[in-house]
Amino acid sequence: MQKARVRFRRWxxxxxxxxxxxxxxxxxxxxxxxxxxxxxxxxxxQITASGWACLTIATGITLFAHIWTGWVWGWIxxxxxxxxSRTWAVxxxxxxxxxxxxxxxxxxxxxxxxxxxxxxxxxxLASLSVLLDTLLMAAGGFILGLFCIPRNWIPxxxxxIAGILTILHPQILGxxxxxxxxxxxxxxxxxxxxxxxxxxxxxxx
Numbered sequence: 219m220q221k222a223r224v225r226f227r228r229w230x231x232x233x234x235x236x237x238x239x240x241x242x243x244x245x246x247x248x249x250x251x252x253x254x255x256x257x258x259x260x261x262x263x264q265i266t267a268s269g270w271a272c273l274t275i276a277t278g279i280t281l282f283a284h285i286w287t288g289w290v291w292g293w294i295x296x297x298x299x300x301x302x303s304r305t306w307a308v309x310x311x312x313x314x315x316x317x318x319x320x321x322x323x324x325x326x327x328x329x330x331x332x333x334x335x336x337x338x339x340x341x342x343l344a345s346l347s348v349l350l351d352t353l354l355m356a357a358g359g360f361i362l363g364l365f366c367i368p369r370n371w372i373p374x375x376x377x378x379i380a381g382i383l384t385i386l387h388p389q390i391l392g393x394x395x396x397x398x399x400x401x402x403x404x405x406x407x408x409x410x411x412x413x414x415x416x417x418x419x420x421x422x423x
Contacts, residue, residue, distance in 0.1 A: 241317060241325065241329070245316055245317060284311065284315060285308050285312070287311060287351070287355065288304075288307050288309075288310070288311030289304050289307065289308055290351065290354075291307050291311055291330070291347060291348075292304035292305075292306070292308065293307075294347045294350050294351055295334065295339060295343070295344075295347045298343050298346065299343075300334075300338075300339045300343060302334070302337060302339065306337070310330060310333040310334070311330065313329075313333070314326045314329030314330045314333055317329050327348050327352065330344075330348050331344045331345050331348050332344075334348075353386075354386070357382050357386055360378075360382060361378075361379055361382060364378050364379060
């Protein structure tokens, strides 16, 4: 296992300068191909003045949502004991979020993890921050979805919300993460000199 890690580190150190440009090329190639394939459909769309207004408002709301998510991600990193600027977190989130439009929805998560690692955040904590951020967004979306079910299912809606909030309680989620810490290799991270808090999740921002 140790030999595999050493080989991976050597490989990563050698090819690291080429990874980011390769990602950018792949992103623009995919977007270009998609636009070229659907260009006739796009050109046939006629947007009225009210349509442009709605499009502008929707774009603003989406941008604000991304900025807020990046801000919360920086908040999570700070709560994990990392001296990360929230302004940097927002900028990194917006940059890496472009990779979301590639096939697969995981590259932007990987990009955020690597961006945090380049700022001196231990890889284990960088991965944990991305995991928590994604988990909280998924839970929020699930809770909103529960409000859309039929009225005769309202009791089950409140039970579902109570269950999600219970699982996401810092004490309960912290204990679950502590049990998974051996699989995430947090112990070896501490041995390597990385700063890992005793309680992975003690509270939320």
